[in-house]
Amino acid sequence: MISELKEDILKLLNDISSGISNSKTTSELENIRINSLGKKGSITLYLKNIKDFDIETKKEIGAYLNDIKNKINKLIQDKKNFFNKEHLKQKLKSEKIDVSLTPYEAEMGTLHPLSRTIEELCAIFADMGFSIVDGPDIESDYYNFTALNIPEEHPARQEHDTFYLQPDINGQRKVLRTHTSPVQIRTMEKIDLKNFDEIRYIIPGRTYRSDHDATHSPMFHQCEGLVLGKNMNMGHLKGCLIEFCRTYFNQDNLPVRFRPSYFPFTEPSAEVDIGCTKENDGSLVIGKGEEWLEILGSGMVHPRVLQGVGIDPRKYQGFAFGMGLERLTMLKYGIPDLRPFYDSDLRWLKHYGFIPVDNPSLHFGLNGVFS
């Protein structure tokens, strides 16, 4: 009797499981579940009927039916999972898009190569303890010349091609600063000698000379440097500027030459040359070769300049230097021509400019690798 019953149930199970495996939709599957395990389902009916059997049979068939019920549940669940996966597959397939398309978005802008150079200079000199100061573009004759030991009749004045503004009611005419050096005077005037130990400044900025041709622009940029202390000597000047040149041009062994020169506001004075080679096409390769290229002027601050701002040259001494930023930029980044610096040609700006996320610093590097 039990075995007959089991046989019937097993047959039923086989029918149900082949129904499950043949089912094509979730609703079909749901029908099978209702027909087998639902309130009036075939398996449920067997479960209801076993109450008429003796206790032994009831026990055995009951357990057997429960087992069967679990099996069916599992088969249905597996099939459901299968349907879900299939469904998702279909859905994803239908959601396919054309990845070859790219929507339009305005490009990121660029920073001007001159700003870049100024920031590189700041990074290099900051490491040597310098800070940045500014001064006005419109200067009095006094700051631009006289205080720098360039009196009116001085031959050096003729080399400056100065722009003059209209004279005021007293006949005084201001000038557009011809160099960043007047800021030396302005910063030294502010020194409180009672609490003075040392200053180290760099002064990048706009400068002006009335000259306009392929290699001169009426407006250009310089960076001035000023170090003043008790024991700052020409050896420090040399160390500071060699470190600058080598760091800026990223060459450990860049040849740097100091050559006697003359500036009215420094004594002794030195021009600084770096080693380079001139290629046949006229371009310059920095760092090796026979030729020397002048890149900056420097010297020990002239005692008369110090006296002029009330500093005793026997107690304090220091050095100053100045360099043309366009030239430095052109040399480092291979920019052949000066004039486009101020021409705002978008093609030039994008080609020679720098991306804004590339902050020049000693630890990121100073060479604009991703730009």
Added chain:
Amino acid sequence: MKFTWKWLLDHLETDKDLSEILETLPKLGLEVASIVNLAEDLKSFISVEIVDVKRHPNADKLNVCKVFDGKNTFSVVCGAPNVKLGMKSVFANIGTFIPGLKLKLKKGKIRGEESFGMLCSEKELTLSEKHDGIIELDSSSVLGLSVTDIMHLNDPIIEIEITPNRGDCLGVRGIARDLAAAGMGNLKDLEFEVNNGEFDSIINWHVDLDEDQKYLCPKIFGRSFTNIKNVESPLWLKNRLIAVDQRPISSLVDITNYIMIDIGRPLHAYDIDKIKGKTLRITKSKKDDKFFALNGNTYELDENMLVISDEQGVDDLAGIMGGERTGVTKDTTRMFLEAAIFDPVSIANTGRKLNLNSDARYRFERGLDYNSPEIAMHYAAEMVNKICGGKFSKIVNYKLEPKNKIINFEPNIIYQLTGVKIENKLSKSILEKLGFKIVSEDNIWEIVPPTWRPDIDGVADIVEEIVRINGYEKIPSIKLSRSNYIAKPAMSTKHRQAFFASRILASRGYNEVITFSFLNKIMAKQFNGGGLALNLVNPISSELTDMRPSIIPNLLLAVQKNVNIGIQDLSFFEAGPIFKGDSPEEQIITITGIRYGYKTKKDWQKEAAQFDFYDIKLDVIKALNVIGIPKNSLKIFQDAPNYFHPGRSAVFKIGQNVIANFGEIHPEIVNNFGLNKSAIGFEIFYENIPMPKRNKISRPMLKISNLQPVTREFAFLLDEEIDSERVCQVVKSIYKDLITDVTILDIYKGEKIPKDMKSIAIKVTIQPVQETLTDTVLEEISTNLINAIVSKLSGSLREI
């Protein structure tokens, strides 16, 4: 300053070769600008004799010549008028590069006659500008030799840059002296015979200056020459002058020029027969004095210019240029020669006022050797005598006793100032070779600089002389380490603000430009500038006359330039100065930007859209946010300057300070730049931003709520003139702690609501702080919120 190698060797006895000298010059501060060796260019030009001259069959002005170089005969077509049989000249064979024509000679037919080379003029050899005939060589010239040997051209020309302090190196002798001091040989003695002359000078000096003005002419020497012939100078002299760009004129002029280059001593030669009277008067010009100079120009003199006059009037501008009237000519037989010392400042001022430059002025301004007039008198006399014959007189002179300049020098200063240790013995030897006299030799040296170094006037100058000759390469390189223990920021807050704002703008699509600080007057005025104080006296062009009052016009120009080359969509910014006046406080650093054209292009995804006011407003807010201004602290006003569109521009202020102007640029202005779309711009005055107060590095404790925020939406009917942002402000103000955000969802004007009204829909975010808000509380908030809009903005809740 140009000189030749052989000229240098007249003064320098040396076993060094040219390349060693060229290497040494820059180490002394004498920068080599160029080195030219004519011999290299001209070595294949040879001497020939013209052995046959026949008229060209097809051309009247041409001849067919046969020339003989000692071995071969060549047929040459020649157009020179001076060609004649038996003449010796300079010949260039086929294949020779002709420097004056910048071409390589090819075999060719000239009007049907074959020519196998060329007979050359001085111009073709770059010897001079002379081109009226071929060169005629001396009849004794050997045939077939290179002209560089025959014409003594085998002498490299060296050009060096002389810094303004080194007047002494504006003569070859000064350069030789520096080289000798640097161990490059020995300075030869200047060879001349001292001859005091046979007769009294025909012309005399009269220094007609007040006692306190005598310093203007501390020294003047002269002597007369008679029976001289002002012939053409000898070839060697002409060649030297040509080499250094001095045009040979006549021997008297050439000799004065030669001595100027040779020992740096300008001289002036008068024709005695043209001087009115017997006295030359050194005096100051009077107003309206006229002076007809040797260069052919007439100058109207000012008061107080130092001049030399005869009885007729001014005919020499002391130290700058002689006069045409009394100058020497080819017919001169009696000459008066002047060598003086004049005050450099006076010369510089006069030269500058008259805008008159000369080789003499150049040297006088830089200071001359106080002893040079005596030397020049003898040196020149000997040379004139050799070349022009005749006799010369005794010297007439006037001189003040020079003040002896003594500099007290502690040798230790060399180390203190330069970090290089130099033995005292070496320092002294260097100074002595340069002509310095060391008077006493204790711990303090009393140093007298040589008369040819008027630039030396202090201890630092002497240090430079010693260190320069010793070699700058011997100065140690000392690492400049930070003096502070910790690194300090190099940038001030203001610099950082510009740095950060620039980066934000560039990452939002702006390209940084740098434009000129000046522009034309029309633009300056359009942007409320163009005042007299900011107008340039000497602009380089009429487009660059005024300091800019705003960067916007510069950026509009930038847009215009790019539009003209076909680039249509542009965003530029510049961080730079603008000028409200000529004092330092009136120079303001701004960050100014312009956007022009389309921000999005039409594509498969979206429609094209042009930049508008709101794009710029966001740019400004984002830039201000990164430089320390929270969004809420800005107040918006509608009083932007007149170069903005009155209805589409605004101003952000903090208190009274304008932080930014922004909006559409006035269409009229944009139109003036030839631009047909609207340009939107901003100016950020970040210097007006108050410095951030926070001086603690650590930040206040973060307070966050774990309770869910609740949102409620409302729509109000309002007068359309009310700023929409006011609704948000009012809503926020009633529950400052609870209401964290108010967003405008929609603004509607149209048929569904009354005229002159607008509907504003907002979403309010309420963030419970301590406990979840009950419905009752939320209801209360809503009611208060609606009441506030009703009472403060006369609005009403709109039923949706």
